């Protein structure tokens with residue numbers, strides 16, 4: 001609870017119990033902020049908010065006024081929402097060390113790794129695509145980077161429960177839509193930038209600018225962990241007042257990986273850290289994940305880790321749920337589940353499998369509907385180049401016919417066999433049935449997710465990992481039993 005005059009420069013000490021930007025959740029004695037959205041304008045819902053009990057309306061447009069309600073007109077209600085939510089929740093981000101991770105790919109992996117390492121030392125939190133997780137709380141996050149009120153409320157709860165470090169993903173949408181403007185970041189990490197989300201941002205330039213915002217928000221005593229091998233490195237360096245910490249594989253950096261050896265179930269490399277060299281054996285797979293490990297090291301150095309703590313932490317890193325996650329089995333079949341969102345991700349995963357596999361590479365994949373249509377042909381072309389067999393299936397159909405999406409991918413697969421099995425669970429089972437010892441199965445696109453998005457809402461899906469594990473048991477362990485009989 002706060003008094004109104006603590007939140008605004010106003011001569012009124014009314015008790016305010018909550019603040020809202022969505023009329024559907026407004027509670028009595030609250031403030032409603034009218035946010036102009038991309039599809040609707042929050043000003044339309046003022047009456048609903050008052051009906052639900054809002055006593056204060058923060059708006060930017062001419063509106064009809066009612067008796068007994070306080071109206072506060074501001075230039076930008078979203079900016080005010082950010083400012084007020086910070087005051088309302090007692091500046092929660094200032095009470096913890098906040099690590100923000102942005103970039104096209106790798107945000108989830110880096111933020112999750114930072115959290116899992118920090119868990120050994122203090123109460124740590126993760127907020128991002130997979131979940132919101134801290135101090136025994138685990139729930140689905142509404143967005144990769146949720147909206148201001150959600151973020152502030154959760155940070156407030158974390159601070160109250162003694163969380164010391166928060167690793168959160170900063171999506172380009174979240175940054176552009178001011179969802180984390182009120183967060184005081186201590187460390188910002190850039191993974192990489194490729195041409196994605198142009199449907200929302202319009203141009204690559206706009207996309208880059210939204211990512212850069214995280215770094216321009218940093219103060220002089222914060223740290224910007226930047227990938228020196230990225231084309232945009234100099235631009236990001238110039239965008240921040242923070243101390244720069246560089247990592248990379250190709251260009252000379254403060255944190256470097258050299259002599260990288262990739263294996264199907266782990267990686268080895270020499271880590272160059274402040275002039276020292278350490279040989280690392282690390283349970284994460286694929287070269288693009290080495291970048292993620294280096295970015296994590298950057299964040300940990302920023303959090304005060306010394307070399308010994310870093311080496312210990314990397315050796316114990318666990319693969320993140322549904323991110324190049326190997327599904328264990330005793331049958332010499334390597335099954336990898338990966339979220340694989342962008343075209344570049346598909347290329348990276350295919351290349352890795354091609355490089356380390358001694359058998360065939362079988363992939364189960366699809367493409368999301370009504371989004372990134374051009375991606376379908378590109379995925380097909382890449383599959384053609386690197387894989388041996390493809391099973392095309394549903395991803396998130398959102399009302400488009402799955403067969404049509406699969407056929408569009410299939411048109412570009414001219415040199416290797418491909419089949420369409422629209423039911424994803426059956427497609428995964430098929431892949432397991434077809435595999436022989438030595439083969440690699442790639443289950444791509446769903447990662448940790450246990451739902452399929454429909455035109456409206458979503459339906460439950462058991463998850464690639466669970467289905468693959470069951471199939472292994474049925475196909476291989478069942479066979480073993482038969483042989484014994």
Ligand SMILES: CC(=O)N[C@H]1[C@@H](OP(=O)(O)OP(=O)(O)OC[C@H]2O[C@@H](n3ccc(=O)[nH]c3=O)[C@H](O)[C@@H]2O)O[C@H](CO)[C@@H](O)[C@@H]1O[C@H](C)C(=O)N[C@@H](C)C(=O)N[C@H](CCC(=O)O)C(=O)O
Nearest residue numbers: 021022023035037038039040042045143144145171173174
């Ligand atoms: C493009 C985008 O991000 N849009 C977000 C935006 O939608 P919008 O601007 O259209 O909002 P709106 O629905 O018009 O509503 C405007 C205002 O009216 C309010 N309202 C609305 C209805 C009502 O009955 N009462 C009411 O008060 C809303 O709460 C809101 O404050 O604001 C809405 C609520 O404030 C968000 O739900 C919505 O996220 C959409 C659904 C979404 O899917 N966003 C995705 C793309 C997203 O953010 N993705 C990124 C990850 C990207 C990645 O890296 O892959 C993420 O961080 O998750």
